[in-house]
Amino acid sequence: MKRNLFIIAALVAGCFYSFNVSAQQSSLVQDQNPRYKESERKYARIADTLNSEHGTTIQNTYKAFDWYEAKQERRQQNREWRHEERLNGGYYDYTPSWSLYGGYSYPFNSYRGYGGYGFGNHWGGGRSRFGVGVGFGW
Amino acid sequence: MKFNNFLAVAAIGASALFVSSCSRQVNRVSTEQTIDISGSWNNSDSRLVADDLSGKILGANWINNFQEAHQGKKPTVIVGFVQNKSHEHIEAETFLKDVESAFVQTSKVRLVQGGKKREELRAEKEDQQSNASVSTMKKFGLENGADYILQGSINSIVDAHKRQKVVYYQVNLELTDIQSNEVVWIGEKKIAKYVKN
Numbered sequence: 001m002k003r004n005l006f007i008i009a010a011l012v013a014g015c016f017y018s019f020n021v022s023a024q025q026s027s028l029v030q031d032q033n034p035r036y037k038e039s040e041r042k043y044a045r046i047a048d049t050l051n052s053e054h055g056t057t058i059q060n061t062y063k064a065f066d067w068y069e070a071k072q073e074r075r076q077q078n079r080e081w082r083h084e085e086r087l088n089g090g091y092y093d094y095t096p097s098w099s100l101y102g103g104y105s106y107p108f109n110s111y112r113g114y115g116g117y118g119f120g121n122h123w124g125g126g127r128s129r130f131g132v133g134v135g136f137g138w
Numbered sequence: 139m140k141f142n143n144f145l146a147v148a149a150i151g152a153s154a155l156f157v158s159s160c161s162r163q164v165n166r167v168s169t170e171q172t173i174d175i176s177g178s179w180n181n182s183d184s185r186l187v188a189d190d191l192s193g194k195i196l197g198a199n200w201i202n203n204f205q206e207a208h209q210g211k212k213p214t215v216i217v218g219f220v221q222n223k224s225h226e227h228i229e230a231e232t233f234l235k236d237v238e239s240a241f242v243q244t245s246k247v248r249l250v251q252g253g254k255k256r257e258e259l260r261a262e263k264e265d266q267q268s269n270a271s272v273s274t275m276k277k278f279g280l281e282n283g284a285d286y287i288l289q290g291s292i293n294s295i296v297d298a299h300k301r302q303k304v305v306y307y308q309v310n311l312e313l314t315d316i317q318s319n320e321v322v323w324i325g326e327k328k329i330a331k332y333v334k335n
């Protein structure tokens with residue numbers, strides 16, 4: 001009895017499977033890839049995001065080197081630095097804080113500190129107010 | 139006395155000159171006129187691209203080929219995105235709208251809405267389902283499916299030394315069959331500029 005039930009269940013499962021396969025194959029048009037559903041599922045998730053870009057410009061620009069523009073930018077940068085320095089009340093704005101050199105840190109000026117500009121002039125300490133420890137602050 | 143008069147006239151003249159030099163002048167110009175100021179991408183470049191590519195896309199064989207294969211039916215196009223890979227900020231919409239306008243005006247190609255505008259249309263349709271009268275309510279699922287998608291790219295090359303610069307722009311538009319991914323048309327417009335500062 002058990003054996004008969006097992007055979008019947010196997011037959012039903014087989015029928016169900018073959019029905020599914022035939023239904024899927026019959027929905028294919030000529031020469032259509034039978035695995036097209038995999039791709040469909042993948043793009044169903046991202047279609048809305050991608051399609052929202054339709055009719056727009058995706059800006060993926062780069063910065064081209066232009067000798068003249070670079071020179072202008074350098075000049076502008078220098079002007080801004082000078083302006084910052086004037087606002088800070090001079091070239092060296094000592095901020096009292098801990099340092100190795102007698103209670104004065106290296107002049108705090110974030111523009112001077114980075115980017116490789118102006119170190120040569122400053123390390124000499126020619127225009128500093130105190131002239132001690134300049135350039136060796138860290 | 140004479141000297142005082144002369145001084146007064148000179149002062150008035152100087153002040154008039156000062157006022158006129160400070161005032162800004164704005165004049166309307168023709169959009170067809172080419173005015174190059176910085177050498178960057180401008181309206182003239184956009185117009186050149188639009189004129190050239192509109193003519194090329196509407197004069198190409200893909201329309202006839204489609205109509206032959208589909209019993210004279212007009213092809214339906216959707217505009218995809220354009221990638222700007224140049225060194226400048228360029229909005230492709232300025233010339234794409236001209237191309238779209240040419241599609242609609244010549245009636246050779248049917249154009250369907252895409253992107254955010256399509257979202258808005260669907261949202262409006264959704265709103266109508268509960269607010270419009272039954273006779274005027276628009277139904278979902280009856281949109282025109284596009285046969286082709288129009289995509290593009292903008293590229294540039296800059297060659298600069300000291301005060302001289304040559305800028306080259308290349309704008310490409312491609313039309314692709316959505317069903318088969320076959321590219322049926324490619325149009326390009328190249329613009330080169332010599333700029334001396």
